[in-house]
Amino acid sequence: MSLPVFLILLILTCGYAGVRGGGPERWAASLLVAAYALGLPVHLALRGAGYDTALLGGAAIDVVLLVALIWLAHRSTRYWPLWLAGWQFAAVVAHLAKMLDPTMQATGYAVQAQIWGYPMVIALAIGAWRHRQRRRAGDPDPDWKSLLV
Structure with missing residues (x-):
């Protein structure tokens, strides 16, 4: 995947959402x-190995991110965090697949583990834009569900 393209998209999207x-x-x-x-130091440290073996550090980061996104989807009043959690789950499954089948092609593993980042940042941008639209329309658009739910 194109690191510069993703990095620019990540910075712009997360800056806008922030x-x-x-x-x-x-x-x-x-x-x-x-x-x-x-994840960046994990990938830089394993630059020589690439995606020939399962990246356990990357998998651990992805699992922690998945748990955090599931929490966000549960607590938030928005629907888009469910999509983020689902796409993140797909990335975690890619790591699991490589662990179960070490002969998986490195390119296939890399694509499966990375491709989901693109729709995730796009969904975040759309979610932030929609929040802004609802606020402009006079909708209070509460951020969080009641703790009783």
Whole structure:
């Protein structure tokens, strides 16, 4: 996948969500940036191995991000975090598949583990934009569900 393209998309989207989004959008932006920042040293350290073997550090980061996104989807009043959690689950399954089948092609593993980042940041941008539209229309658009739910 194109690292510069994704990095630009991540920065623009998360910056927009951080400035214009509500609580769930800011949380998601922070989670995505943190996961990227934590994953970068893991990928740089394994630059020679590439995706020939399962990246356990990357898998651990992806599992933690999945749990955080599930929490966000449960607590948020928005629907888009469900999509983020689903796409993140697909990335976790890619790691599991490589662990179960070490002969999986490195390119296939890399694509399966990385491709989901693109729709995730796009959904975040749309979610932040929709939040802004609802606020402009006079909708209070609460960020979080009641703790009793």
